[in-house]
Amino acid sequence: MCCGLALGAKGPNPAGMTTPYHPPVKRSVEIAGHKTSISLEPVFWEMLRQAAAGEGVPVNALVARIDAERLEADTPPGLAGAVRVWLATRGSR
Numbered sequence: 001m002c003c004g005l006a007l008g009a010k011g012p013n014p015a016g017m018t019t020p021y022h023p024p025v026k027r028s029v030e031i032a033g034h035k036t037s038i039s040l041e042p043v044f045w046e047m048l049r050q051a052a053a054g055e056g057v058p059v060n061a062l063v064a065r066i067d068a069e070r071l072e073a074d075t076p077p078g079l080a081g082a083v084r085v086w087l088a089t090r091g092s093r
Helices: 042-055 059-071 079-092
Strands: 007-008 011-013 025-031 032-042
Touching: 007 025, 025 059, 032 042, 032 079, 042 059, 042 079, 059 079
Parallel strands: none
Antiparallel strands: 007 011, 025 032
16 A cells, blocks of 8 residues: 555555546535536545545545635636646645
């Protein structure tokens, strides 16, 4: 197990999965009282849960913070893309 992810023959993936290559899963989140949905691959959902737990906040609160940060960009990406970029770069901040 690495970083809370099980290591399979093809690399890291959420526990119980045989490969990290799965289609996105759509889940509802609430941002500032507004419900929206985000489609992320299971490995990103797991990373997001771990990041929220590590910061001691609910997933919705972390997604709201990522949303606010992305809206400050000159050309804001979509929310799912912003979540993926935030997760990929969080160690370099």
